[in-house]
Amino acid sequence: MKFWFFIAAAICIELAPALHAQVADAGKAPRTPEGKPDLQGIWETRNAASFDVSEIAEGHEIPYLPAALEREQKGPRVDPIIHCMMPGVPRISYMPFPVQILQKTGMVIFMYEYLHDIRMVPTNARPHLEGIDFALGDSVGHWEGDTLVVDVTNLNEKTWLDSARHTHSDELHVVERYTRVGPNRINYEATIEDPKTYSRPWKISMVMHRNTEPGFELRDQECTEADNGRAIHPPYRAAPEGDIFEFVRPYPESGSK
Amino acid sequence: MPVKFKLCVFALGLSLLAPTLVTAHHSFAAEYDRNRRIKVTGTVTKFDFSNPHSWIYIDVKGDDGAVVSWSFETASAGVLYKRGLRKDTLKPGMTITVTGFGAKDNSNTADAQEVTMPDGMVLTLGTENNPG
């Protein structure tokens, strides 16, 4: 009999810290079984950054190098997402569509509704890939206290920061910081630098709100040519000047057409 | 002058194609003509290492001295990356020879099969069954 009493007591003592921890953390950000801040859930942004990123920029201005601004104003004038290109980083983070975050040991997965984009962020601070660029870049994460820091390099130069034609070069480097500050809020901040475009690094910051609608699920968001403007300038080969097709068509001009 | 042919990891990479982790872009079969074999030697003007396809642009000087621009389409950057290519593997100014299957519309466009580098190394980017 005494034997079973001690077993029961041992089990109770074992369980007690966990129960205590649950009560004490109510009001703080939840944690995963590994003890990391839990960023999981469906999140949305409610700002106008996808139209103009200076809405969420510190000081509401972007510190352009004059030569870069000139290049931009002479460059393509049609938003690349019209042709179904991926929005790039940081734009994917403030597109007006929900994102579902999944967390596993060593990996944070961002599943965006927009264009069914995925960002898989290893949290082992592995080195960046070399010699290849992507629309959403190469994201490598690590934890700094309660903040997930995502370092993004290898970004190609084809994306815009918003639909207001704020562009960048292939030397864009973005460092995103995600901090969950309660059950329904993640504070997002990003530092943006690009020595070919900006005179100094600059910051954006915004809130990601948790979607608390019961039964809410992400849906398919697909881009088709008819939906996204190819139909606006048939035939294909006569794309107007300033269109993104200017730099996606074979370069330089092929022989016979 | 004997040309050195090195055993390249690229050729090995191709053998790992089946079963591939990623697909070949499906429209290749509709675009290129198996009977229109192309082989040109020229100077690289641009290597666009991207998705869904990478493109090699070269300027080819004809016998008449006129320069003709050719565009060669090949696999996605991701697929080529796994086989060891990088965005600067083909540099503007390099002289290379490219073989492939020409586009059905008879333009100076082809799908790239093999690229012979200035040092003689042969990169196999595609096969008759698999464009890459």
Add this chain to the structure above:
Amino acid sequence: MSSRRLAVTVMLATALAVSALSAFGQATALGKTPDGQPDIEGIWQPRAGGAAYSVLPHAGGFFLGGESKTGIVEGGSLPYQPWAAEEVKRLTEHMELDPTGHCHYEGIPHALYFAFEIVQTPKFIAFLHENMHARRLVYLDGKPHPEGYRAWMGDSRGHWEGNTLVVDVADNNDKSVFDMAGHFHSDALHVVERFKIVDKDTIDYEATFEDPKVFTAPFKMKFQMKKAAKQEEFLESDCFGGERDQEHLVNGLANLKDHYYSK
């Protein structure tokens, strides 16, 4: 030894042997996720043998991959209604209409012909595909398919039956296709997939398809999937509609307009 002691000894020995064997078995056996599902997380490499070109038996072809003697359809043929069989012939002649050539999602089962990663949570199982960064979430909460919704990847609701994941896929659109060879379906397509876990590295996939608008009877597709030897991170695989290929598709534009813009 008395027979009773012998019996007890034999029982103990057997119990020990069985527990030792099962302990050994555990090391290589299928694990469980924290919420008790069979653990199938990781990158899987399907062996769908050229199904991307055609789900039926076929010879290899120019840029169409290798041959497949069996295809992946049980019985080696698809029960198309007569009008639909004619449409398949037309689509085979117009490969430029293949939606994957225009960067659209592959749909089910097409997306499963190439490597994908499975991530499990108590509420859903995520299938993440490198190709076209496609994904679908198989919800495990027993909720019904949403109404008035059509998607390239359909809507998936699943549950476990022992070691088999059963997924019901509805709400498919009529634009995704089974392969490049013109094998199409309507938006009435309904699929029941069975991912039978043979061992921790092997899944036998079998799916039953019904689509009364296009086919005369249900049919099945089967192939095996293996855990990828190299569990490497996926690379971004982007595709965008303004793709340069379109310029060089003979008759491409004229057919595109009829095929896509009028739907």
